[in-house]
Amino acid sequence: MKHPLLDRLATITVVLLFLLAYVPLVLLSFHNHPSPADDYCFADTTLRYGFWQAQKYYYDGWTGRYFSNMLVHGSPLVWGWYDGYRFIPVLVVTALLLALYGLVNELIRTESLKTRLIATATLFFLFILAMQSTVEAFFWMAAIATYTVPTILTLCLLRVISRWYQLPSGPIKPLTVVWASFLVFAGIGSGETNLILLLLLLLAIAGYRLLFLRTFDPFLAWLVVVAFVSAWLLFRAPGNAIRMGGNPHSGELITSMVSSFGWLGRWLATWLVKTPILPLSVLFLPIARRLVRSGSAVRELFMLPAGLVTLVYIGILAATIFPSYYGIGIPPFARTMNVLFIFFALGWFYVLTVWVGWFERRGKMSTAQIGSVALLAVAGVWIAGSIWFSLSIKQLYKDWLSGNAATFDREMTERHERLTQPADTLRLGPISVYPPSLFIEDIKPEQKHWWNRCHSGYYHHKVIILDSTLTASTLR
Template sequence: MKTPLLSRVLFVVSLGAWALIVFLMLNVARFNIPNIVDDFCFGWVSKEYGILAGAYYYYMGWSGRYFGNVLMHTSPLYFSSDFIYLQFYTYSLIAFGFVTCLYVIKRISPWEWLDYRLWTGAFLFQALALYSVPGLYQWFFWFSGIYYYISFQIVLMLMVVYFMDPPSRMRNGLLLFLLFCLMGSSEVSMLMFSGVFWGYQIWIWRFKRAIKSDLYGLIAVWLLGFLLVMLSPGNQVRAVTNVNLADGVHILLSNMKGLMRQFISSPFIWAFLAWVWWGFPLPASERRMRPLNLIVITILFIGSMIVSFIPLSFALGEVHIPPRILSLFLLFLVVFVAFLLMHIKRYVPAGQSSGMVMLIIVLIGAGIYFSENLQLIRHELSSGRAEAFAIENRARFEQIRTSKSDSVVVAPLKTKSSLFFTEELSSDPKHLWCKCVANYYGKKAVIRN
């Protein structure tokens, strides 16, 4: 079979793989409910004080992620206690990620909007994320984890706008807005961007080249955002764990090892990188980057990743970092390796090969077959557990809402879900989750018997 025909087959396969998991995600999203872990806390605070005042309240007492705090206080629970609206944020995240991916590939490639190769790349990368990231449920089915995936999209847009768009007032304003949002969305994204972007700018300035005028505004906004996050009272309250040096190093290396294992074991990641090597051309206008610069960027990326792991390992003592954060590192690593491949093949042309396309198709098939995310969603749907879990939780929250008593006692959940990020209510009414649920529904106490 000729390579052009196989390329179209690859487009169909990529579309099918993406559509399959999106279809299942949209179906299971119908059974999503608010989580007692944070969701009711943000819903209550925003309902009590308003979105911006609630975000400030959390900034002072829990987290320096000022933009992330705003996002989380726009909870569907703020607008309505009807849980049906919760599924719309899942739809919005899937659409936002796809549109951003499509835009980024369009900006850095020579393809037009209707070129099937452009859409192949978008479908393939989005399938990679949905099938491979271990934090799928914490990104798309837990509203309080929304800012992780959004911060990744902001980094992509920021880098593309800065390096690809011609200078203009609109571009400069967009860059300042994106950077301010990024700095307050996720510490991991903030540190990864800061280390690579500003490290590379310093590398360029080493020969005393003139600083570009648009960078002065970016430096000011970056510094403002950095100080707002790092000096926030909320971060001082939260960072209470002290880990000794030996334990911290062990935790850091263990997490790095886990990240690399996740990267190497994903067939979808290899399918996407093979596609980048074989079929993704950089625009002819894009200058060839010198090998020394590629080496410097690699050092900056690895160094930034280690620095981003340090707070998790030494300040918070995260022996196993949460899947939502591991997923963020994983996608940054995939994008970075793809960036390297795009520039390396300027020196080592990949050529055209029908065998490479067949390999990519086989890897996509393996990615679908071995995907834990797909298997989990399918099992939750086919077994009826997702629906039963939703029905039981909705009945329990409705019991709390309609109870005439100020103190409500609820039965333990009989149905357990392996998909939705959840914990059980406590028998202690002073437990944070119980207090948040009680405050949201205007009760004095909510406990589990």
């Protein structure tokens, strides 16, 4: 954008959009608490049986997610640091932002620092704008470990792979191999969604270099081996069979594939309309043209068969949905959709750049310029409309500005203090507000419910009951 005033206006707008998304997450982070759903169960299991025995217990009895199991069984509750949960969301949000910047910085390293920062801030805003569930992305540790953490690891891995071919010879290369291997091992061991995504990405990159460039790449070949071994470790877990056995519609291959593509088509159309990705794509075209022009240091990253890349892109997105249908026979949860949108948006701009390169090489790229003022006006209106219809943005600000998050924080703190007091049977009143940005589910009126038993075990009570006739501050 050549006009200095318009350029300054665009920069200020991006900064404001980034703050619009980032600030409420940081502020709400310090109202966060351990979730009665699962968090106490992981902690109680570790304290009862020990850290490594807890891993075996879940691996054999419920899930093969060996790395995310390690994270949740080493939570702040295990160390008696109840307030540690107040720092988890802001750390995870910031880690996602830094991982995103690392990848963007590598892919468009020929652009100015300002452009790289603007691109990162814009993508982050898009992610938060389109999120189906912020609580499952940043506030609920069980979902963080299984979905957000492996997403961060995948972004880091893509940066490492992109950077690998520019590394000088020396000790840095073998150390990078170790680091990349860990990222694959940990990412796949965190959950099936990122397992499929990572495995297919590695196979696609390695397959392209082997079949199209006639190059056997030992680095990628090794990562593929690590990925298959890691996937085997996850799928061989006895707990997976137990978990899938409880779902009568799991294991239906053809139905799951058809459902995955159908679900993807529906959401692609939704995102193209309800997010400003289309006007932002038009604004991105000048950057894309610079990335693929002759002499660009990153040109080779985008000089790929455009049609093939598009098919692989759609296939990987559909495959990300597939585990939900195949494993439990239902559409993906909101936490899966969070991950799906992140890679949809990143892949969208990557595929767009590949197509720009394809048109440029054939001299079919128009040199006509859309008026900057008109384009910014359209983008501004579209962004404003997207914010208005964004459930995640509105919910974050509603929970914060209404005081619901503060009330929830105060009452949960009071509940924790009462739970630390000795008693055989403890009756607790429900919390008066449950902010959707912060909370999944509470303990139940049934004293034998799993979450109640985990609570009573962790706090050394015989029975804990949620009594709806009591207030949040009542204990008897």
